[in-house]
Structure formats: structure tokens, C-alpha cells
Amino acid sequence: xxxxxxGLIRRLTGRVPGTAADVRIGIGDDAAAVAFPAxxxxxxxxxxxxxxxxxxxxxxxxxxxxxxxxxxxISDIAAMGGEPRHVLVALGVSQEVGPDxxxxxxxxxxxxxxxxxxxxxxxxxxxxxxxxxxxxxxxGWVEAGRAIRRGGAQPGDVVFLTGxxxxxxxxxxxxxxxxxxxxxxxxxxxxVRQAHQRPTPQxxxxxxxxxxxxxxxxxxxxxxxxxxxxxxDASGVRIRVDERRIPISTAARxxxxxxxxxxxxxxxxxxEDYQLVGTASPFVFARILARCESIGVKVAQIGRxxxxxxxxxxxxxxxxxxxxxxxxxHFPTDA
Amino acid sequence: xxxxxxGLIRRLTGRVPGTAADVRIGIGDDAAAVAFPAxxxxxxxxxxxxxxxxxxxxxxxxxxxxxxxxxxxISDIAAMGGEPRHVLVALGVSQEVGPDxxxxxxxxxxxxxxxxxxxxxxxxxxxxxxxxxxxxxxxGWVEAGRAIRRGGAQPGDVVFLTGxxxxxxxxxxxxxxxxxxxxxxxxxxxxVRQAHQRPTPQxxxxxxxxxxxxxxxxxxxxxxxxxxxxxxDASGVRIRVDERRIPISTAARxxxxxxxxxxxxxxxxxxEDYQLVGTASPFVFARILARCESIGVKVAQIGRxxxxxxxxxxxxxxxxxxxxxxxxxHFPTDA
Numbered sequence: 001x002x003x004x005x006x007g008l009i010r011r012l013t014g015r016v017p018g019t020a021a022d023v024r025i026g027i028g029d030d031a032a033a034v035a036f037p038a039x040x041x042x043x044x045x046x047x048x049x050x051x052x053x054x055x056x057x058x059x060x061x062x063x064x065x066x067x068x069x070x071x072x073x074i075s076d077i078a079a080m081g082g083e084p085r086h087v088l089v090a091l092g093v094s095q096e097v098g099p100d101x102x103x104x105x106x107x108x109x110x111x112x113x114x115x116x117x118x119x120x121x122x123x124x125x126x127x128x129x130x131x132x133x134x135x136x137x138x139x140g141w142v143e144a145g146r147a148i149r150r151g152g153a154q155p156g157d158v159v160f161l162t163g164x165x166x167x168x169x170x171x172x173x174x175x176x177x178x179x180x181x182x183x184x185x186x187x188x189x190x191x192v193r194q195a196h197q198r199p200t201p202q203x204x205x206x207x208x209x210x211x212x213x214x215x216x217x218x219x220x221x222x223x224x225x226x227x228x229x230x231x232x233d234a235s236g237v238r239i240r241v242d243e244r245r246i247p248i249s250t251a252a253r254x255x256x257x258x259x260x261x262x263x264x265x266x267x268x269x270x271x272e273d274y275q276l277v278g279t280a281s282p283f284v285f286a287r288i289l290a291r292c293e294s295i296g297v298k299v300a301q302i303g304r305x306x307x308x309x310x311x312x313x314x315x316x317x318x319x320x321x322x323x324x325x326x327x328x329x330h331f332p333t334d335a
Numbered sequence: 336x337x338x339x340x341x342g343l344i345r346r347l348t349g350r351v352p353g354t355a356a357d358v359r360i361g362i363g364d365d366a367a368a369v370a371f372p373a374x375x376x377x378x379x380x381x382x383x384x385x386x387x388x389x390x391x392x393x394x395x396x397x398x399x400x401x402x403x404x405x406x407x408x409i410s411d412i413a414a415m416g417g418e419p420r421h422v423l424v425a426l427g428v429s430q431e432v433g434p435d436x437x438x439x440x441x442x443x444x445x446x447x448x449x450x451x452x453x454x455x456x457x458x459x460x461x462x463x464x465x466x467x468x469x470x471x472x473x474x475g476w477v478e479a480g481r482a483i484r485r486g487g488a489q490p491g492d493v494v495f496l497t498g499x500x501x502x503x504x505x506x507x508x509x510x511x512x513x514x515x516x517x518x519x520x521x522x523x524x525x526x527v528r529q530a531h532q533r534p535t536p537q538x539x540x541x542x543x544x545x546x547x548x549x550x551x552x553x554x555x556x557x558x559x560x561x562x563x564x565x566x567x568d569a570s571g572v573r574i575r576v577d578e579r580r581i582p583i584s585t586a587a588r589x590x591x592x593x594x595x596x597x598x599x600x601x602x603x604x605x606x607e608d609y610q611l612v613g614t615a616s617p618f619v620f621a622r623i624l625a626r627c628e629s630i631g632v633k634v635a636q637i638g639r640x641x642x643x644x645x646x647x648x649x650x651x652x653x654x655x656x657x658x659x660x661x662x663x664x665h666f667p668t669d670a
Contacts (some may be wrong), residue, residue, distance in 0.1 A: 024376055025482055028569075030414035030554060031380035031475075033482040041359055042377055044456065045366035046472055048425045050463045079365035088381045090470045092427075121379065128385045130465010135425045137381055137472045140366075147360055147368040219365060234363075 009125055012102055016110035020119040022085060032121035034086055040141040045076035051131030059175040062101045064197040065134060066108025072221065073138035074116050075201035075274045079219035080149075081210025082142035084203060087113055088122035090135040097132055105134065116203055142210055151234035152215035153279040159239055159303035160285060161247065162202045162275045162292070165224055166263050169270025170252040171196030173259060181258040191251035199274040205299065208291045209278055217278035222325075223271035228311045229325035231279065238308030239279075241323070243316040245302045264316065269326060279305050344460055347437060351445035355454040357420060367456035369421055375476040380411035386466030394510040397436045399532040400469060401443025407556065408473035409451050410536035410609045414554035415484075416545025417477035419538060422448055423457035427468040440469065451538055477545055486569035487550035488614040494574055494638035495620060496582065497537045497610045497627070500559055501598050504605025505587040506531030508594060516593040523586035530584075534609040540634065543626045544613055552613035557660075558606035563646045564660035566614065573643030574614075576658070578651040580637045599651065604661060614640055 009027070018026045025033040036042055049055060049069045060068065070087055077084040089109060093102065102125075113120055118138065153159075171192035174181055181189065201219065209217055216235055218227040224246070232239045248263045256263035280288055285301065292299045311323040344362070353361045360368040371377055384390060384404045395403065405422055412419040424444060428437065437460075448455055453473070488494075506527035509516050516524065536554065544552055551570055553562040559581070567574045583598045591598035615623055620636065627634045646658040 024480070025415075025484060029482075029484055030411040030552075031378045031417070031473075031482075033376040033378050033415065033477065035376050035479065036371070038373060041368040041370050042474070043366045043368050044379075044421070044423060044472075044474060046423045046425050046457050046459050046470075048427065048459050048461045048470070050427060050461050050465075052464050053462050076365040080360075080368065082366070086379070088379060088472060090381050090383045090425075092383065092385060092465075092468055094465070122381050124381050124383050124470075126383045126385050126468075127388055128465055128468065129387050130385075130427075130429070130463055130468075133427055133461075133463065133465075133468065135381075135383070135459075135470045137379075137423060138366075139377070139379060139474075142368065144370065145359070147364075147366075149360060149364055217365075 008099065009123060012106045013120060013123060015103060015106040016120040017113050018120055023119050023121055026121050027123060034121060036141045039144050041144050041147060043077050043080050043082040043140045043142055043147060044137065045073050046135060046137040047072040048133060048135040050133045059172060060197055062104030063108035066105035067112045067198055069134040069136045070109045070112035071199060071201050071274065073136045074112065075219040077138050077140035078201045078203040078206035079217050079276055080142060080147040081206045081217065082140040082147065083207065084116055084118050084138050084140040086121045086139040087118050088137040089120060090124040092126050092128040092133040094128055094130065094132055146210045148210055148214050148217040150216050150218055150231050153231055153235035153237050153305045154215055155237055155305050155307045157215055157279040157305040158282055158285040158301050159241060159279050159305060160299050161277045161302050162205045162297055162299050164247045164249040165220060165273045165275055166248040166252040166266035166270055167192045167195035168199060168272040169266035170255040174255055181255055184254055184258050188251035188254045191249065192255055196272065199272060201274050202276045202297065204295055205276055205292055205297045208288055212284050212287045214278045214280040214284065217276055220273045220275050220277055221271055223269040224277060225268040225311065225323045226325040227277050232309060232311055238306040239303060239311045240306050241303035241311065242314045245300060247300050268323065343434065344458060347441045348455060348458060350438060350441040351455040352448050353455055358454050358456055361454065361456050362458060369456060371476045374479050376479050376482060378412050378415050378417040378475040378477055378482060379472065380408050381470060381472040382407040383468060383470040385468045394507060395532055397439035398443035401440035402447045402533055404469040404471045405444045405447035406534060406536050406609065408471040409447065410554040412473050412475035413536045413538045413541035414552050414611055415477060415482045416541045416552065417475040417482065418542065419451055419453050419473050419475040421456045421474040422453050423472040424455060425459040425470040427461050427463040429463055429465065429467055432467055481545045483545055483549050483552040485551050485553055485566050488566050488570035488572050488640045489550055490572055490640050490642045492550055492614040492640040493617055493620040493636050494576060494614050494640060495634050496612045496637050497540045497632055497634050499582045499584040500555060500608045500610055501583040501587040501601035501605055502527045502530035503534060503607040504601035505590040509590055516590055519589055519593050523589045526584065526586035527590055531607065534607060536609050537611045537632065539630055540611055540627055540632045543623055547619050547622050549613045549615040549619065549623065552611055555608045555610045555612055556606055558604040559612060560603040560646065560658045561660040562612050567644060567646055573641040574638060574646045575641050576638035576646065577649045580635060582635050603658065
């Protein structure tokens, strides 16, 4: 790449929403200045995706990379029950990546920001001799003291889940080995690929969970097994899941069947669905269910919180097992 | 590296300050939740350093890399007149980097956070096949509407500078070619190396500039020439600098003399001094001068704002020249 850095940043930031009523100073100064509503806490999360590790040319186009990097951080704000507002982007760019490809990355970031009413208020583009990396930081807000933590689950609480899980993993496998699902319906293929490349964070549902008083919440970036173990550990409780109640899309089931795999494995360990999993008292859960239904978001009870520790599953095939948190881990101990 | 990611993050974050009165939820949940004072705007800036581009094994130890990554973002908050509060760190780690070296990076981040009363509230560690990268995002606050922009300089304003410039560039050159300064005093060498490896952002001065109403401010990351051109462009004014008034440290002058170089070149184009350069009316400047003196921070008038455009210098050797913004640029047009 041989372009002027300042010129490049102007070119890229022209492709994303940069202003909003609460943005006092956006891109172009030393720092952004933003105004949050009175009586709120500021939420902030950062997430990094690296070429060859989090995405491959075969699985993600440049625009998908930008979109997913942004929604991964937006989803963290959703998991706290917050309203995402502002995005900062740090790009590490190798020689092989040209300005047109960076345009596509920013187009994807722009798609995500428009979908979730966020403004891009900061950025940094640096050269690297290594693979492309995209770091996104998202700021948001939640009513003061109302952020939903992982550690509040209580015995007797309902364990619930938005939408369906397993699709993102089915999509990844299908993208890597399309020949294995030669006779699958094109709509199923499109569904699961979309779930992998353009996942939808559950911002509106998270806002309802915070308003109604869910006791814990996590977004599913690393798989249901990993996220539920985090909630169980942080809360000092046992989470018991009924496998028959885990909602898995028809498309994911069809892909799994073609591949001779168990779609429940996708759900437990696949990750990247960016659905929300959480806990609430039965009374609060009833209110959550009604409010989510009214906005067209499916929420399902998948289990119960009990005294004890860890995650256990009533298996579809019968019997009860401990579910260990072997989700995605960038540095596996046994690699 | 073969360590568990969650275990690694716990190990690293144990090395840095993680709590503060305004941190409601720190590291360990989906996002951090922080409370800012009423009547403030939130400032946020992100900065990325990449191995082989922003640092080399010969110039920066692992702890220096962490320290400098943190202060680069802290300095951006200082340049807006704000109070830095919270730091998020995203690390990209290659196979060759072991846990002990990451400990050192976090030790450096911890040093910076303790020096400037910041808490680390978020982090992300990812694997990369490329060089080490360190991204830092800093949140801070400033009284609502008081952030100092680049674009407010007015003809008649004083142009001023904190501390001394040129030392960081002298330090970098000395680190890269120590044989060229064989007879320099060890104290001078230590001074300029410290300036390169452990620069001090001017947070307290920035707070005074905001309180008193400076009309513009920038931190010197890319060199005086580049920063002053940014202020001139953003403000639609000409900035006229008297070279005789640019404060350059004795140590930097001594290094430059040994190397047969012009210390003014370091000052104009070297960058990374993280001093603040700004503008204010003569009346406001007098107040700034007095208040900075009372806290032991040197501030010098180096020029004037005039009608026109660009940056011009009254040369030490006589004559007037236009000063172009050829500071550090990651993607030079003529590379």
C-alpha cells in the first residue's frame, strides 16, 4: 500500500456513519468526545480479529470481516443490557491489502453501525508485516447500576436463550467444506452462512433483560458450554440444561445431518452465534418472555439454576452429564 | 505459546491496577461498566503499536512497549484537556512471544496506569502469525463542552509548547546507532533514551489548558511540523514559529552535535515527545503560564497565530520558510 495515511483515514471514515446527536467531537481530533445520558454507566468492550485465526479468505469476505468485528463488540454491550453507541476501529494492514479491500472492511463496519445505530468516532490504521487485524472498541450506556453481570444467577432461576444456536458453526463448516453438503437446500446453506458471516447481536433483547432484572447474561461468542460455565462459576451455582429444549435451526440440523454430525455439538461448542444466554427468576422470565415476544424476538427456557457448581445436561439420549467449557480458546492447553 | 487464554488473562491483569472508585464492573465480564462525573463528556482514543514498525528489539524492551502504548493513548486524552481514567488493552501475540514477555508488557502498562491514575478495565489477547501488536484504548472525561479541539486557533493567539522537544528522536537515533555517540555523557544518553522509551504525557498541563480556555491543542506524536500544520489547517489560520524559541533539551543538543545533525530537525520532524502544543489568547496564556509554573511544568511561547494558512518559521539562521507537515506517516506517498 502506498497511500497517505491521513488521506486513507478520510477515505475510509467517509464510508461509515460518523455523527450522532451525542457525538460532540468525532473522528479527526486527538480523541473523540461523546455525551452520555445523565444517570447512566458507560459500557466499553474491545475485540480483535486476526487473519488466519479468526477468519480465512474462504470463509469471510472483506465486508464480512468488518461487519463481524463490529458486531462482536456490539454484542458484548448487548450482553450487559446496554445501548451500543460509539465504535472505534484499529486496523493493522499488510502490504498485500489494497485500499479497495480496506473500503470493503469499512463498508462492513458501516453496515453494522447503521443496523445498530452506532457512530464510528475513532480509528487508527497501522502497517504490519503480519496478517490483517481488526480491533473494534464499542462504547454504550446502561441505566446506572443496571448492567447485567455474569455472577448473579440464583438457584431457582430460569436459564433462557434468545433465538437459535448452532447455525454459525454449521455455516463455518459448510464454508470450509461445501462439497460435504452437496444436496442441501440452497436456502439452508444461505441461512447458516449468513449466521457465520453476518451474525445479529441481540441488542433489543438485552435492553429488556436489563429493564426487567435478569440475574445474569452472556453473549454466545465461545459456545453455550463455555458461556454457561462462566455464568455458573461467576455465580457459584449449578446450571442444568435440558438438551431437548436447546433451539437449533432447521438449517443447522440439515447441514449437520448431511455431514453426519450432531447439531447439539455445534450448539454446545460452536460459538459465534451471538445469541444471549441468561438467567432470571421465573416471575421476571415471564415478563421477559412477553416483552421479547412483542418485539418478535424468540426466547426459550433451556434449563434451571440449582445449588452446586458446573453445568450439567439432561441428554437428549437420556442420562445426565457434566458439560465442560471446551469452547473456542485461542491458546488451547493441549494444542 | 501453550497457555490457557483465560488463565493468561487472569495472570496478566493481576499485574495492573484494575479497580477504582468509578469502576463498577472491571475485567472479567462481557464489557466494563464505569461511572463518569455528572456534567462531563466522555473522551476516548485508540492507538496501535506494531512490532517492526513502531518498535524494534534494539530500541524498546517489552515493558517499554507496554508503557508507551498506554501513554500514547493517555496523551491523546491530555491533548483534549481531559482526565484519563480507564485503559483497555488488545494484544496480538506471535508464537515466539512467551508468557514472561507478556508479563513485561503488562508491567509497563501497569507503570503507565499507576503514574496517571488509570485502571485497566478491559482486554483481549489473540494469537497472530505476524509481529506482536499492542492496541490501547483510553477513556477519560472533561467538563461538558470543554474539550480542546484542533480547530479553534485565532489570529493574535500565542502558540505555546510544554517541556522540551527533540529528545525522543535523539533517543531513538542513539538507541539505533550507539556507536555514533561514543563520547557523550552517560546522563545525556539516559535522558534521551528515557524520552524515547518512557515519554511523559502532559496530563496536568492539559487540564489547565481546558480550564483556562486554550483555543487549540495537540500532543506531539508526529513532530511539531505535523501537529502545527494540523492546528493551522483545522483552524484556518497561519502559525508562525520563531525557531530560536523552540525549547530543545541540552541532552538532545549534545547527541545531535555528536552525530553531526541539527537538533531542530529532531524537534520539527522527530515526534513522539508527547509534549502538548497549543494556542491561546495572550490573556489566557498568561494565566496558563502562571498555573503551569505553580505545578512545575515548563510552558514556552514559540510563536504567534496569524491570518493566512500553513506553518512558517523564522529560521535560526535568518529568513522565513514554509514548514511542511512531513512528520511520521505510516503510508508515505513517495515510499
